[in-house]
Amino acid sequence: MQYTIKLPNLHATKEFAKLISQSINPNFVITLKGDLGAGKTTLVREVLYHLGVVGSVKSPTYILVEPYIVNDIQINHFDLYRFNDPDEWIESGFDEYFSSNCICFIEWPEKADSYLPQVDWKLQITVDDETRSIEINSQSDKGRECLMQLTKIAAR
Template structure:
């Protein structure tokens, strides 16, 4: 892990603001970074992890429903120039199960992977480019984005207002 400590925190008023942040991240990935990213999502149930991912997936060009992969572990989105994978490892019994599903195939330069409950896959997942923590803040959500690699650092520097 790099010693990069760039962090940004936002208060998001509602679901639409959470989706908008996801779309903004997608635009940066498509237009500026032009390569995939790995994002770990942390937060309690209902904190907005899937909502943020929905905004990202839609921002990458997906039209249609974006659902939580709670029972399937991963929901793939095969888009024109990108692969987006939304993982929910909440029900993962053992990190070794990820090896059986070919986890390494999900982390290429044209792949964006958003991983909920990443601690459940400890030892089997690559280092994330970004760690996003979502928490309740009264009726709103507080979102903290932390760069974990040089790529994550670039993303946050572009995201900065």
């Protein structure tokens, strides 16, 4: 299943982040693709706030992964931009970050190549001035169910 939406400004992106937070639940993996500055971190940050993360949500560009725990849910926000080789996925022990109680967001998933775990949503952001176009493709049964949930809430 595929869903696309145009977000004309930052406010619209924040509103859409709320929809995402209401549509997903633990045991979920989202990859985010898009150019540098497309808005991957901005979107994840807003989703995390809606999931209940308080305080600052920094871009994990230099540390590769930023973990959070909120309401007994583990949230892991990856940014693999600085991977020089996909093998760093194994060297960093990143498989250990995936469990049934966890929601994972992965920026620059292409850097991990075939090491990536099963993904539920592939999300792509394209930029046109201030407007962001977002395309979500579900990759699993659960991903499809959650995307249907998102379209239902969006139609309200």
